[in-house]
Amino acid sequence: MNTPTPSSKPFPRWDDARAATLDEPGLLLYRSNLLGSDLRITNYGGGNTSAKVMQRDPLTGEQVEVLWVKGSGGDVGSMKLDGFSTLYMDKLRALKGLYRGLAHEDEMVGYLPHCTFNLNGRAASIDTPLHSSLPYTHVDHMHPDAVIAIAAMARSEAITKQVFEGTVGWMPWLRPGYELGQQLAAYDKAHPGLRGIVLGGHGLFSWGDTSKACFENTVDLIERAQSWLAQERAARKVQVFGGQVVDTLAADDARTTLARVLPVLRGLSAEGAPKLLHVNTSPEVLEFVNSADLEPLAVLGTSCPDHFLRTKIRPLVVPQSVYRLEGAALRTALQSLLTGYRADYSAYYERNKRPTSPPLRDPNPVVVLLPRIGMVTIAKDKATARIAGEFYVNAINVMREANAVDRYVGLPEQEAFDIEYWLLEEAKLQRMPKPKPMVGKVGLVTGGAGGIGQAIARRLLADGGCVVLADIDAEALATVGTDLAKAYGADHVRGVRCDVTDEASVMAAFESAAVEFGGIDVLVSNAGIASAAPLEDTSLELWNRNQDILAKGYFLVGREAFRQMKAQGTGGSIVMIASKNGMVASNQATAYCAAKAAEIQLSRSFALEGAPLGIRSNVVNPDAVIRGSKIWTGKWSEERAAANKIGEGDLEAFYRDRSMLKRSVYPEDIAEATYFLAAEHLSAKSTGNILNVDAGNLAAFTR
Structure with missing residues (x-):
């Protein structure tokens, strides 16, 4: 090349x-x-x-x-x-x-x-x-x-x-x-x-x-x-970086490999605090990671202080033989590489520390280089990870140009250490405000373009989290994604079209989350429909549609979330947005009620199997979220009005007045309950639970 x-x-x-x-x-x-x-x-x-x-x-x-x-x-x-x-x-x-x-x-x-x-x-x-x-x-x-x-x-x-x-x-x-x-x-x-x-x-x-x-x-x-x-x-006419010794993987193969490797890497490098990952497959990066000089140049470290302050003094190179592994073998091999890197970084600290040096900081790598695939950067938040990658591209450019004409020389190790552990730099770090509680966390929200999905996404984003919006409506998804990115920053929001009834589509959505952020910490299973019909008029088609979206769909996204959280090894939270109808039947809504009941039992099963892994699973049961909810824009509104013998315009007042508290329920109310169950700092000891958000419905009491 x-x-x-x-x-x-x-x-x-x-x-x-x-x-x-x-x-x-x-x-x-x-x-x-x-x-x-x-x-x-x-x-x-x-x-x-x-x-x-x-x-x-x-x-x-x-x-x-x-x-x-x-x-x-x-x-x-x-x-x-x-x-x-x-x-x-x-x-x-x-x-x-x-x-x-x-x-x-x-x-x-x-x-x-x-x-x-x-x-x-x-x-x-x-x-x-x-x-x-x-x-x-x-x-x-x-x-x-x-x-x-x-x-x-x-x-x-x-x-x-x-x-x-x-x-x-x-x-x-x-x-x-x-x-x-x-x-x-x-x-x-x-x-x-x-x-x-x-x-x-x-x-x-x-x-x-x-x-x-x-x-x-x-x-x-x-x-x-x-x-x-x-x-x-x-x-x-020199060969750049000594020439290319391997070829870049095909895009699909690289993406599949990253989706398998990154959750494991993310979990192993967390060290008590969540981190996010960023992938860079630019031509400059691929030229470097595929070259003969990759390892000898990588070990020299960067030269400009701005570079190594954000990338550490040197990267971790992951051999192809490691990322080709799967399951326990992959975890063991990555753990061995990270253990070696931490030991090397700790030795660097011990060699160069001065009597006044600040304590050893996180010894995990910031830059991880994968021959044939590209570069992964790891940091406390997405923007920091992305910017670290941009700085290492700067370092690659410097090494390429310097070696083409002369010989690249990194900054002397002691000088690099004195910058990295400078007391003035430490004082700046200590002055930084405490991060918001969801910084470093990623939530995937199905039905993310709907009213409740948007409200949940906003609540996670407001406390520093990142969100993957998954929805079958590509047009609405693009609009909502743009609005949220403008409000909370483009680094925090990704959108992926997902049909929760299609196994391949669901798997692709979680693959996208892994490649974009390294994995997920929170699943909010929220995609839904609503339908009503007298029992004798309930067609098999209507029954199957409810089961496909509300039961099979919740199972598929829950299973993929479970797999990814297990690979990370850092626990996680699954929140299923079910319904009051899962606890108490509504007249002329058999298919809907049965599917919602299945969601509640599904969540309990996830809680049972997830507990040894630190994966929590809970349910939020809304009722009559009319304003801002997409399910009320179709026939459901007409059908519920007919079943209750009222006009459609009277639905909100009807549901408000039948509640014990005489209050309407809004998407923001569901979002607040979801956030409580999603957030480790609020509900770390809650799993297998049901939280009703219905302004009080005696028949739906869980006790």
């Missing part, structure tokens, strides 16, 4: 007309968003930008110089103006008199809040001194793959000089912070006329007198690096 050529898509360009409408902070934001819009310029969340702006001091009324710089966290591509820290430049310059040297540089971070301009609450990042120390009005610090590839070469300094013809300086790796800011300023002063500086193993610093000039300088330098690398590759 040949080296992928650089994207022919042009780099973003400056729009003078738009820029003319903006003030200096607005220009900085425009520049930042523009740079962050292209992953060839910088990775998600990586890099930072700044501008030194003259502004009126709110205390003295005088014009003062203010540093606007991207604050801690955030992403230059999507940030808003409130993502910038603002600090007095005169106070930042005065900090030099307080600096006690490299051994004490972390204490300088504590002085940054004292430099805040205009009570800005955005915390200043560790990179602030890099921008305040350089004597330029506008400064960019980007992490482009092309420049990092040069920065990660064994002959990085000489090649930097060659590529940029002496217009860009080079400094050896140094951890971001106050000392680096001072050294950048000193280097720049000693080498006047530079357009930028490459920091070994890290990235690019560039600048300009105006926001536009800075932007164009940054992009031009990156384009130059990318073009030079492409020309060198073409001239050398």
Whole structure:
């Protein structure tokens, strides 16, 4: 396989007309968003930008110089103006008199809040001194793959000089912070006329007198690096990563393998906290995992701190011989690989820890590479897993380009450790808010496009969960999926068309859940219909339709959920949305009542077999959920009105008034009961139970 050529898509360009409408902070934001819009310029969340702006001091009324710089966290591509820290430049310059040297540089971070301009609450990042120390009005610090590839070469300094013809300086790796800011300023002063500086193993610093000039300088330098690398590759005609030694599996075979392997991997790597998985089968990833150099390069680790902070210092490679296994043999083999990885990571910690180092963190891998299939990334939530994968693609790009021209060199292990276990990084982690209770959990909801299904999905999503919506109505599924993704984030929602009466369709839905998230933790079996007819008029067709959807359908989705939860080995919760009619018969609804009773008994059977595995199964029994429920939009409404000798418009009042509490039942009420039974932190000791949500119906009491 040949080296992928650089994207022919042009780099973003400056729009003078738009820029003319903006003030200096607005220009900085425009520049930042523009740079962050292209992953060839910088990775998600990586890099930072700044501008030194003259502004009126709110205390003295005088014009003062203010540093606007991207604050801690955030992403230059999507940030808003409130993502910038603002600090007095005169106070930042005065900090030099307080600096006690490299051994004490972390204490300088504590002085940054004292430099805040205009009570800005955005915390200043560790990179602030890099921008305040350089004597330029506008400064960019980007992490482009092309420049990092040069920065990660064994002959990085000489090649930097060659590529940029002496217009860009080079400094050896140094951890971001106050000392680096001072050294950048000193280097720049000693080498006047530079357009930028490459920091070994890290990235690019560039600048300009105006926001536009800075932007164009940054992009031009990156384009130059990318073009030079492409020309060198073409001239050398090297085999990328030593050549391809295996072929990519056919898409269907790869998907089937992932659906079998990922739930086991997810469960084994959980270590007391749920995790989600993300699959990446991009050409860059497949070229790497199928190559001769996969294992020797993977073990070297990544170079850029932004990469390994999100991916750990190195990935886990799973041999084909392991993921070809099934059942207990697969679990044993994966457990052995993970045990070895944890031991290796713990040894890395012990070798490099310092007296003040934070405790060992989760020793499980973040990046898992599967030859012939692709890459799987594992994290506490879907977005973090996805972004970790994007960062490792950056690392792959760097390794490919560096090895094609020179020799790739990872960051020294001690330096990598000191970044990963930096006390300032630990303090940032400790300041993060406690995650919502369903973060890392996945629920599959059948009938997900209906009123009750939507309400249940929203309740799971509201507390941080992810949801797979399964429904036979593809059009409604697409609409609801789009709405929920917009409200809760695209990483949290997936939709899959599923006919619960079709075994293959059900199995495909759970296969999709495994490939998208790694598995499921919660099944809400909610797909349903309703029908009514006098007993003597109940046709076999009507009987079978109720049994197919409400009994066979609940069995099929429950069985697949059970299998997947068992493979994960971390328990789970099955919630069946049955009905009051499963407890007490309704007039002229024989087929429906019998099928709903079957659901309740099915749940009890699941609870019995699931208990040794930590799999709970419970029932929610709604009654008369009229408003927002799809089953009342068909003949059921007409039939129930006729059976009760009332008009259709009187149904809600009829059911409300017959209840003991005289209250209507809504989809949100069913969702709240379902959430209680689904959530481990609320109902861990509840299984085999029935929760009625019917505003009180004496005949349906379960005791």
